[in-house]
Amino acid sequence: MKPFDYVRASDAAEAHDTAGRIIAGGTNLIDLMKHQIETPSKLVDVTRLDMHEIAPSDDGLRIGALVSNSDLAAHDTVRRDYPVLSRALLSGATGQLRNKATTGGNLMQRTRCPYFYDTAQPCNKRQPGSGCPAMAGVNRILAVLGTSDQCIATHPSDMAVAMRALDARIEVARAGGGTETLPMDDFYVLPGDDPSVETVMQPGDLITAVHLPSAPTGHQTYRKVRDRSSYAFALVSVAAVVDTDGGKITEAALAFGGLAPRPWRDTDVEQVLLGETPSDALFDKAADVLLADAKGHGGNDFKIPLVRRTLKAVLADLTGVTR
Amino acid sequence: MQITLTVNGEDRALDVDPRVTLLDALREHLNLTGSKKGCDHGQCGACTILLNGRRINACLSLAVMHDGDEITTIEGLGQPGNLSPLQAAFVQNDGYQCGYCTPGQIMSAKGMLAELDMGWPSNVSADLTDIPDLTRTEIRERMSGNLCRCSAYPGICQAIEDAATEEGMTKREAAE
Numbered sequence: 432m433k434p435f436d437y438v439r440a441s442d443a444a445e446a447h448d449t450a451g452r453i454i455a456g457g458t459n460l461i462d463l464m465k466h467q468i469e470t471p472s473k474l475v476d477v478t479r480l481d482m483h484e485i486a487p488s489d490d491g492l493r494i495g496a497l498v499s500n501s502d503l504a505a506h507d508t509v510r511r512d513y514p515v516l517s518r519a520l521l522s523g524a525t526g527q528l529r530n531k532a533t534t535g536g537n538l539m540q541r542t543r544c545p546y547f548y549d550t551a552q553p554c555n556k557r558q559p560g561s562g563c564p565a566m567a568g569v570n571r572i573l574a575v576l577g578t579s580d581q582c583i584a585t586h587p588s589d590m591a592v593a594m595r596a597l598d599a600r601i602e603v604a605r606a607g608g609g610t611e612t613l614p615m616d617d618f619y620v621l622p623g624d625d626p627s628v629e630t631v632m633q634p635g636d637l638i639t640a641v642h643l644p645s646a647p648t649g650h651q652t653y654r655k656v657r658d659r660s661s662y663a664f665a666l667v668s669v670a671a672v673v674d675t676d677g678g679k680i681t682e683a684a685l686a687f688g689g690l691a692p693r694p695w696r697d698t699d700v701e702q703v704l705l706g707e708t709p710s711d712a713l714f715d716k717a718a719d720v721l722l723a724d725a726k727g728h729g730g731n732d733f734k735i736p737l738v739r740r741t742l743k744a745v746l747a748d749l750t751g752v753t754r
Numbered sequence: 755m756q757i758t759l760t761v762n763g764e765d766r767a768l769d770v771d772p773r774v775t776l777l778d779a780l781r782e783h784l785n786l787t788g789s790k791k792g793c794d795h796g797q798c799g800a801c802t803i804l805l806n807g808r809r810i811n812a813c814l815s816l817a818v819m820h821d822g823d824e825i826t827t828i829e830g831l832g833q834p835g836n837l838s839p840l841q842a843a844f845v846q847n848d849g850y851q852c853g854y855c856t857p858g859q860i861m862s863a864k865g866m867l868a869e870l871d872m873g874w875p876s877n878v879s880a881d882l883t884d885i886p887d888l889t890r891t892e893i894r895e896r897m898s899g900n901l902c903r904c905s906a907y908p909g910i911c912q913a914i915e916d917a918a919t920e921e922g923m924t925k926r927e928a929a930e
Binding site for chain 1: 755771772773775794795796799802805808809810811814815816818819821862865866869872873874875876877879882883894895896897898899
């Protein structure tokens with residue numbers, strides 16, 4: 432690791448340090464610092480701040496940014512009312528990592544693109560303008576939606592995919608004062624011309640909480656497809672909340688992991704389903720809309736048919752369609 | 755930086771560079787070499803210790819972040835002649851071959867059994883709200899953060915089952 436100054440923030444004012452890089456669980460950042468992919472000159476440790484609570488809010492649940500992934504997954508209300516979130520968390524990482532990883536840190540984790548991790552290679556995310564060898568290289572785990580000609584990295588979180596399906600909002604305390612509560616599509620930035628910019632977070636900003644709206648009525652599930660059955664990132668994952676009434680689909684919230692630079696949601700897909708009678712043909716139509724702009728790069732072409740099959744399986748399960 | 759860690763019940767004052775990981779602080783500064791450095795990137799679990807009672811990868815944490823925290827290492831679990839139930843069960847079941855991953859396996863199992871005791875579900879639990887059973891499938895999923903290159907997994911799983919059963923029996927006896 433490169434040398435850095437260490438500051439233990441004892442209040443919010445100390446956390447809003449525009450010269451510092453925030454550290455909480457550290458399970459991703461310390462790894463990146465060992466590889467010298469991240470070389471902060473100052474670390475601001477926010478773990479002593481009072482952001483460890485999961486509490487009911489006016490309409491749902493407020494999850495403090497420092498709540499560990501394991502505490503969140505095991506929380507009684509989350510297990511009962513937001514099982515898709517509990518399932519997504521439990522499908523990620525390991526017991527040891529979930530004990531350390533935090534809610535805010537999980538949202539801020541970086542891609543696991545092998546070229547981002549290899550400092551001997553060019554990477555537009557590490558060094559904008561240096562190139563992207565992933566496009567014609569080993570891209571099995573990389574994105575097929577929301578990419579640019581600069582970057583095809585995926586966001587690796589499972590937790591965030593479930594949160595996207597649940598319409599979570601991210602509470603950000605700005606360095607200059609004031610708090611914003613952002614929908615996730617306003618929080619994450621697609622790569623465009625500068626893939627080094629991943630979120631709207633500015634130096635000194637701090638994620639303070641995640642807000643979940645009231646629990647949805649539909650059935651929830653998280654299905655993750657990966658290369659081994661435990662401790663592996665998603666090749667494709669689907670977080671789904673679906674309800675039916677009188678043989679028609681009345682609720683559909685679908686978010687996808689492993690496909691894109693951010694937890695992916697496309698409400699046009701849901702519009703295909705709403706009000707319709709569930710059927711294999713309908714699910715195919717929904718997948719057609721999801722994948723209309725999908726683009727593979729050789730090694731990850733398989734994700735396009737894989738997510739179609741995964742989506743159809745999830746929808747069949749949640750609507751009771753026999754396949 | 756000056757910090758104090760409570761390691762295996764004893765307060766230990768340290769002066770460390772901010773870059774020193776919790777694992778290196780234990781091994782290089784306190785000479786507690788039971789915790790092993792395998793991958794040093796949180797992938798193998800050989801460095802697993804208990805932090806305030808919870809299992810974590812000591813390699814992915816900075817010592818300076820743990821001023822005042824309680825650490826338990828394999829040395830704090832038991833010693834030759836006075837093994838903990840898990841340590842004894844690993845010996846009994848040959849839960850290792852080279853032994854390098856063993857301290858991490860045992861500390862992870864210790865933390866894992868406490869999580870099970872609290873009723874935490876896992877990715878393989880059929881019902882999120884049920885109290886999970888200690889099935890072989892549950893053990894394998896919950897221990898997936900600990901690799902054994904010698905592939906002594908059958909012995910490791912059996913040792914964990916045996917120790918858990920023994921501790922469960924002890925608890926029942928104490929309750930009666």
